[in-house]
C-alpha cells in the first residue's frame with residue numbers, strides 16, 4: 001500500500017535524480033513551462049566524483065570504507081559496468097581490483113587494450129555488506145550517478161557485466177543468459193550484456209561466451225584483436 005512516506009521518498013528521489021541531471025528549478029508556473037526549458041548544469045566528471053564522495057542517499061554510506069566512483073579514461077570509447085564494489089575495491093576505492101578484477105584486466109588486454117584506455121564503473125558506488133546483492137532501493141538511489149557518468153564519458157560501446165548492470169540499464173528482468181551476446185540500444189550507445197567476471201571464476205566454462213561477446217565489441221570499435229591472443 002502506498003503511504004505518504006513512500007510518496008515523499010519517491011518525490012525526493014525524483015528531485016535528486018533531476019538535480020543530478022542538471023534540472024535547476026522546479027517550474028510550477030504553467031505559462032513559464034512553455035517558455036522556460038530546464039537549464040542544464042554542466043557538471044564535470046571530477047565534480048560528479050565529489051558529489052558521490054559526499055553521498056548519504058542510502059545506508060551503504062554508513063558501512064563503506066571508500067566510495068568507488070569508477071576509474072579510467074574519461075573519454076573512453078569502451079566502458080565496462082559492473083555491479084558493486086567488493087571487499088578489495090572498498091578498501092582501495094577502485095573498481096575491479098580483486099580476483100574478478102584481475103580476470104577483467106585479462107579480458108581487456110586480450111583485445112589489445114589497457115585498463116587506462118577504458119572506463120570501469122559500477123551500478124553501486126558503495127560495497128553492500130558481505131558482498132550481498134544490491135537492493136532495488138540502493139540501485140534506484142545510486143543509478144542516477146551512473147547515468148550521468150555515461151552521459152559525460154559518452155562511450156561508443158558499453159560492456160555490461162552481469163545481470164545487475166544489464167537489467168538496470170536496459171530496464172528489463174530478462175535473465176543475463178538470454179540477454180548476452182547481442183547489442184542493445186542504451187541512449188544511442190551500443191550496449192553488450194555479458195556474464196560477470198565473478199561468475200566466470202565460478203563457471204570457467206562460460207569464459208568462451210564472454211570471449212565471443214568481447215570480440216564482437218572489439219570489431220564494433222574497429223580494434224584488431226592480436227592474433228596470438230587466446231581466450232583469457
Ligand code: URA
Pocket residue numbers: 082083084085086089094095096097098100101122198
Ligand atoms: N564486482 C563488481 O561488480 N564490481 C567491482 O568493482 C568488483 C567486483
